[in-house]
Amino acid sequence: MGLPRPRLLLLIWPSTGGNARSFRIKESELISQKIMLIRYNPTSHGNSFGNYNPSDSIDQLMHFLRLNHLLEIPLVGIGHSGGGAALVMLGNQLKFLKKYLLSPILNSRLSLEYLYENRNIDEFLKLIISDSKNNETENSKQREVIYSRLADPSWLYTANLRDLNFTVKNHRIHLADLATFLRNLFIPGFDITEQILNNKSPMEIFLPKEDKWFPRDRTIAIGKQAGIKISEIESAKDHFFTSSWLSVWQKIKSEIFT
Numbered sequence: 001m002g003l004p005r006p007r008l009l010l011l012i013w014p015s016t017g018g019n020a021r022s023f024r025i026k027e028s029e030l031i032s033q034k035i036m037l038i039r040y041n042p043t044s045h046g047n048s049f050g051n052y053n054p055s056d057s058i059d060q061l062m063h064f065l066r067l068n069h070l071l072e073i074p075l076v077g078i079g080h081s082g083g084g085a086a087l088v089m090l091g092n093q094l095k096f097l098k099k100y101l102l103s104p105i106l107n108s109r110l111s112l113e114y115l116y117e118n119r120n121i122d123e124f125l126k127l128i129i130s131d132s133k134n135n136e137t138e139n140s141k142q143r144e145v146i147y148s149r150l151a152d153p154s155w156l157y158t159a160n161l162r163d164l165n166f167t168v169k170n171h172r173i174h175l176a177d178l179a180t181f182l183r184n185l186f187i188p189g190f191d192i193t194e195q196i197l198n199n200k201s202p203m204e205i206f207l208p209k210e211d212k213w214f215p216r217d218r219t220i221a222i223g224k225q226a227g228i229k230i231s232e233i234e235s236a237k238d239h240f241f242t243s244s245w246l247s248v249w250q251k252i253k254s255e256i257f258t
Contacts, residue, residue, distance in 0.1 A: 006036035015081030017172040109189030131170040208236035
């Protein structure tokens with residue numbers, strides 16, 4: 001006998017370099033509520049290897065939902081950072097009951113420009129450096145190339161990614177080709193501002209007290225213009241909602257549980 005048909009799908013899309021497994025949710029609670037949880041780790045996330053591209057990942061997710069006859073089940077989405085942006089893009093193909101966006105990146109190129117402008121680009125560079133203990137010499141060379149080529153933003157404007165056609169493998173992300181990854185996400189990059197402003201389905205944005213990865217004032221202004229509820233999480237001190245995910249989950253759970 002198969003499992004009973006869920007009344008609701010809960011889709012989690014993590015940040016770029018994040019892992020959907022890190023969202024601690026008691027699946028027993030969801031089962032009792034007849035909710036199916038889909039922890040979606042797109043290509044290059046979790047244990048998969050390749051080159052992340054939001055549009056390709058949307059196609060792959062749609063294929064999964066179609067193959068498993070899940071397209072007609074009501075859907076709630078939780079997306080963090082670039083994953084929040086991907087959920088907004090996915091809204092062009094699927095109808096959500098509600099989308100919850102945590103520190104959404106509304107414009108990928110602006111995100112990097114903001115990191116450069118405020119001298120926080122090291123946070124991004126750490127994401128794309130291999131950390132294998134078996135290849136420390138190779139990792140050291142890779143780090144030197146990445147910092148020499150990407151420590152300043154000139155590549156964003158010249159699109160010159162020479163010497164960056166190598167793999168990246170660390171505990172966050174598994175890229176087949178760094179140059180391809182950078183082209184996919186930042187040249188020219190994605191911008192979901194118009195989709196946010198034209199949003200017709202329920203949406204809520206959660207923001208931390210401080211965000212080095214995207215200007216909070218821009219998110220707040222666009223959210224208010226679009227009539228979207230914005231909730232600031234007092235315990236969230238950074239873009240990654242470190243040690244504060246459970247506070248967010250309690251708010252979401254109170255809405256989706258009957």
